[in-house]
Amino acid sequence: MGKVLKRIDWTNSLFLTLTPVAAVAAVIGHVMYEGFNPWTLLIAFFFYWATGMSITVGYHRLFAHRSFEAHPIIQFFTLVFGAASFENSALKWCSDHRVHHTHVDTEEDPYNIKKGFFWAHIGWIMVRPTKPETYPMSADLRRNKLVMWQHRYYLPLSIFVGIIVPTLIGAWMGSPLGGLGIGALGRIVLVHHTTFFINSLCHMVGDKTFNDEHTARDSWITAIFTFGEGYHNFHHTFQADYRNGVRWYHFDPGKWVIKSMSWVGLTRKLKKVSDETIAMARIQMKDKGVHA
Incomplete structure (x- = not known):
């Protein structure tokens, strides 16, 4: 029992378990003492979009996979x-994510779905790594001054931008508890679990449209809440592609934002897999009878 307790990352575990509780408490206080202010939903929507899109476009497609280049402003x-x-x-x-792609579905995979839904979804974050943190596969990121600046000041940045700013905006609107509970804490919980579903649900439910040699699956439902990240089988098969939803009707706002920014010079060198390669992968899966 002692060994188990020593492995628990208490900071992460308490934050992940108490944030929903604090969010509910703040929302109740907001409704009881301030009266529901619908403008707090606008705060939550903006920060949900800004933080979720930053994970999808920035952390994932730009920094982790280098599927395009971006202006320093972006x-x-x-x-x-x-x-x-x-x-x-x-x-x-990004270091964790690159290890995930390199060792997907193995013991070296940080969020290996074969250890179960809970582990892949949130459990892996709640325990300390068995080895010292060295941030493997990140030499290029270490050379990026902005990335290293954010890494050094991550905690004050996250608290100020993620909690204090939404609360202050709510206070300016006459609803500090609404800004805190809905715009900050509630939104954090929602972004967390929609992101976590990519690591868990998208390795369990959906179609293996392009490849059946890994557990990743395409799920249009999770794509709706994660700015297009739900087309996970495509992503694991063609991870360098800046798109996740490859067809025109696939809901992939991340793709649309990256492409639209290229028109004004904010992004460039967008990487795409050829249509022929994609079609061949789809045909091979249909021949196997795997994809419905």
Whole structure:
């Protein structure tokens, strides 16, 4: 029992378990003492969009996979609001993610789905790593001054932008508890679990459209809540592609934002897999009878 307790990361565990409780308490206080202010939903929507998009476009497609290049302004925005998501620094997040792709579904995979839904979803975050944190596969990120700046100041950045700013905006609107409970804490919980569902649900439910050699699956439902991240089988098969939803009707706002920014010079060198390669992978899966 002692060994188990020593492995628990109490900071992460308490934050992940108490944040929903604090959010509910703050929302109740907001309704009881301030009266429900619908403008607090606008705060939550903006910060949900800014933090979720920063994880999708910034942490994931830009920094982890280098699927495009971005102007320093875009890097700065996604690093600041990525911190406000409370999903760790970009250096830590991307290092874990690269290890996940390299060792998917094995013991070396940080969020290996074969250890169960809970482990892949949130359990892996609640325990300390068995080895010292060295941030493997991150030499390029260490050379990025903005990434290292965010890594050094991650905690104050996350608290200020993710909690204090929404609360102050709520106070300016006459609802500090609403800003705290809905715009900050409630939004943090929602962004957390929609992101976590990519690591858990998208390795369990959905279609293996392009490859059946890994557990990743395409799920249009999770794509709706994660700015297009739900097309996970495509992503694991063609991880360098800046798109996740490859067809025109796939809901992938991350793809649309990256593409639209390229028109004004804020992004460039967008990487795409050829249509022929994608079609061949789809045909091979249909021939196997795997994809319905």
